[in-house]
Amino acid sequence: MAGRKALGHRTHDGEGTDHVKRSAFKNPWLPILLLVPQLSIIAVFFYWPAGYAVQTSFFLQDPFGFGSTYVGLENYTDLATSTNYLDALKFTAVFTTVVTFFSLGIALLLAVKADKVIRGARSYRTLLMWVYAVAPPVAGLMGVMLFDQSRGNLTQLLQSFGWDFTLGVSYWDTAFAMMTVSVWKQIPVNFIFFLSGLQAIPNSVREAALIDNKSSMGRFWDVTFPLLAPTGFFLLIINITYALFDTFGIIDTIVKGEPGNNPMTLVYRVFVDGFRGGDLGGSSAQSVVLMILVLILTVVQFRLLERRIHYT
Amino acid sequence: MAKVNLQDVRKVYPNGHEALVPCSFDIPDGELVVLVGPSGCGKSTLLRMIAGLEEITEGQLTIGDRVVNHVDPADRNIAMVFQNYALYPHMTVAQNMGYGLKNRGLPKPEIDQKVRDAADMLDLTEYLNRRPNQLSGGQRQRVAMGRAIVRSPDLFLFDEPLSNLDAKLRNQMRIEIRALQRRFNTTSVYVTHDQVEAMTMADRIIVLNKGQIEQIGTPSQIYGSPASTFVASFMGAPPMNLLSGSVGDGVQIDGGIAVSGPSPQGHTGPVTIGIRPEDVEPSEAGVLPFEVSIIEELGAQRLLHGEIGGQSFSVAVPKDQNAETGTMKLALKPGAVHFFHNENGRRI
Numbered sequence: 001m002a003g004r005k006a007l008g009h010r011t012h013d014g015e016g017t018d019h020v021k022r023s024a025f026k027n028p029w030l031p032i033l034l035l036v037p038q039l040s041i042i043a044v045f046f047y048w049p050a051g052y053a054v055q056t057s058f059f060l061q062d063p064f065g066f067g068s069t070y071v072g073l074e075n076y077t078d079l080a081t082s083t084n085y086l087d088a089l090k091f092t093a094v095f096t097t098v099v100t101f102f103s104l105g106i107a108l109l110l111a112v113k114a115d116k117v118i119r120g121a122r123s124y125r126t127l128l129m130w131v132y133a134v135a136p137p138v139a140g141l142m143g144v145m146l147f148d149q150s151r152g153n154l155t156q157l158l159q160s161f162g163w164d165f166t167l168g169v170s171y172w173d174t175a176f177a178m179m180t181v182s183v184w185k186q187i188p189v190n191f192i193f194f195l196s197g198l199q200a201i202p203n204s205v206r207e208a209a210l211i212d213n214k215s216s217m218g219r220f221w222d223v224t225f226p227l228l229a230p231t232g233f234f235l236l237i238i239n240i241t242y243a244l245f246d247t248f249g250i251i252d253t254i255v256k257g258e259p260g261n262n263p264m265t266l267v268y269r270v271f272v273d274g275f276r277g278g279d280l281g282g283s284s285a286q287s288v289v290l291m292i293l294v295l296i297l298t299v300v301q302f303r304l305l306e307r308r309i310h311y312t
Numbered sequence: 313m314a315k316v317n318l319q320d321v322r323k324v325y326p327n328g329h330e331a332l333v334p335c336s337f338d339i340p341d342g343e344l345v346v347l348v349g350p351s352g353c354g355k356s357t358l359l360r361m362i363a364g365l366e367e368i369t370e371g372q373l374t375i376g377d378r379v380v381n382h383v384d385p386a387d388r389n390i391a392m393v394f395q396n397y398a399l400y401p402h403m404t405v406a407q408n409m410g411y412g413l414k415n416r417g418l419p420k421p422e423i424d425q426k427v428r429d430a431a432d433m434l435d436l437t438e439y440l441n442r443r444p445n446q447l448s449g450g451q452r453q454r455v456a457m458g459r460a461i462v463r464s465p466d467l468f469l470f471d472e473p474l475s476n477l478d479a480k481l482r483n484q485m486r487i488e489i490r491a492l493q494r495r496f497n498t499t500s501v502y503v504t505h506d507q508v509e510a511m512t513m514a515d516r517i518i519v520l521n522k523g524q525i526e527q528i529g530t531p532s533q534i535y536g537s538p539a540s541t542f543v544a545s546f547m548g549a550p551p552m553n554l555l556s557g558s559v560g561d562g563v564q565i566d567g568g569i570a571v572s573g574p575s576p577q578g579h580t581g582p583v584t585i586g587i588r589p590e591d592v593e594p595s596e597a598g599v600l601p602f603e604v605s606i607i608e609e610l611g612a613q614r615l616l617h618g619e620i621g622g623q624s625f626s627v628a629v630p631k632d633q634n635a636e637t638g639t640m641k642l643a644l645k646p647g648a649v650h651f652f653h654n655e656n657g658r659r660i
Contacts, residue, residue, distance in 0.1 A: 204398035
């Protein structure tokens with residue numbers, strides 16, 4: 001979580017105005033003092049548990065908590081051969097791709113349309129942003145109700161199209177519900193960023209494009225979209241992280257009780273294996289793998305994307 | 313190349329504000345017309361309506377022999393140069409210049425050729441592969457010009473293109489733009505709030521005020537016989553002196569100061585008297601008592617600011633003429649006095 005927060009901060013600075021003020025502190029201890037609260041929070045809630053997870057991942061815990069045995073890399077090699085884990089890995093890849101693609105795509109479409117609205121623009125935008133205030137477990141619960149097998153409105157709707165929707169029974173039906181709710185929950189954030197990104201494009205540039213290109217689709221792909229790219233890349237990272245980590249609450253509410261054959265993301269698997277299954281060593285190893293994943297994601301963002309998309 | 317005709321063109325915004333009262337004028341083929349006026353006078357609105365970026369509420373706009381009221385901006389065969397250049401930041405200079413041609417479906421070699429020719433003309437050849445953010449303000453302005461030129465449009469539209477440049481560069485670009493316009497002989501509409509730009513560049517000037525055309529004329533017509541007190545005070549630096557006076561038995565400035573010369577035909581009573589600062593000269597034989605309080609040195613000339621009969625007045629004298637604060641007499645040059653209606657400000 002802390003890692004994600006730092007990531008968000010960095011991008012935001014890089015994306016906005018580049019006027020970083022360098023102010024000099026007379027007392028060298030003052031900046032350190034000011035940083036202590038943040039650093040101690042990161043240390044206590046991120047570095048310490050992370051270090052502990054790395055350590056635990058090399059041990060096999062006694063299920064009753066009487067001690068642990070050093071097993072070296074066995075927890076990791078087990079992961080590589082576990083079909084359950086590999087299934088979760090595959091599902092996570094599909095889930096992340098689908099959620100990121102649709103939440104970005106739909107949000108972009110809405111933002112482009114909202115940008116053109118002149119009358120009642122404010123209330124229209126507020127309505128679109130409301131969903132942002134819904135907490136993930138609540139969103140999950142709403143999903144459970146909407147997709148409920150006997151009473152769910154969406155189940156009934158899908159039934160009228162001939163889709164016999166069975167949440168929690170059919171693997172892909174459950175996956176569909178998870179993805180739908182996750183996408184729905186993430187659209188407002190993306191929408192806000194896309195809209196502000198659109199509004200940051202100078203009017204005169206759009207007008208120049210209006211004179212240069214007759215087709216509005218052409219103008220969008222040639223001018224608007226490239227100019228939104230910095231926002232888009234930032235959101236891409238945020239959405240991948242969201243789909244990987246922040247969907248925990250939604251997944252938890254939807255598969256609650258019977259995680260057995262249901263789809264699970266890697267993060268949820270860490271929780272299920274560690275706290276339900278009592279395999280702390282194994283789930284620590286999974287956390288470490290996740291940490292490495294996030295690290296790679298961050299490096300990719302820092303090195304590649306940020307450099308490629310700066311214009312002004 | 314084309315002539316432009318506006319017939320009772322009017323602009324009312326949805327909030328009811330009338331930005332432009334119905335106005336009509338012609339722009340002959342190849343002429344550069346400058347729309348000039350203070351901010352909010354409707355000059356930009358007028359230009360944007362010609363460009364198609366702003367809906368025309370009423371009236372008819374013709375470019376060439378096409379009525380273009382409902383024609384897409386991209387189909388009007390125009391090119392516009394914006395105040396802040398409006399270059400596409402993610403495209404190179406060459407792509408910026410070629411984008412419009414690409415969308416018209418021109419073959420790539422032809423686009424390349426046109427872009428290279430324009431770049432050559434504008435000294436941009438070595439920058440063709442740069443992005444706009446790697447260029448200086450003047451270079452960006454040139455790219456914007458290049459983007460307009462490569463399209464070989466019927467009409468150039470300039471929306472205060474020089475106001476983001478520093479004074480020196482502005483003078484240079486002014487001459488360049490004028491030279492390019494002459495060279496291509498393309499009909500042009502140029503919007504500015506800078507009366508010097510208007511005077512120096514225009515074939516004809518249209519002075520706008522509060523959404524209304526005050527006067528249309530050549531620079532010398534506008535300067536020599538302004539149609540209203542607004543034009544008189546807007547065009548020219550320092551502006552024309554405007555004094556309140558009256559016409560009865562001869563012309564008098566308030567305070568009983570008689571002004572020699574002809575009096576307006578068929579008008580008696582209160583009147584506004586306009587005198588350009590360079591149309592009077594200090595002279596022992598002068599008739600106007602001038603109280604000088606401030607002297608401004610401009611190098612080529614001096615400006616004497618003071619009062620005549622309690623009304624503020626300025627005089628421009630050549631640099632070789634000595635000046636002191638205090639009282640002096642001013643003599644009028646022939647034809648120096650303009651008369652305006654004291655209420656509506658129109659020329660008499």
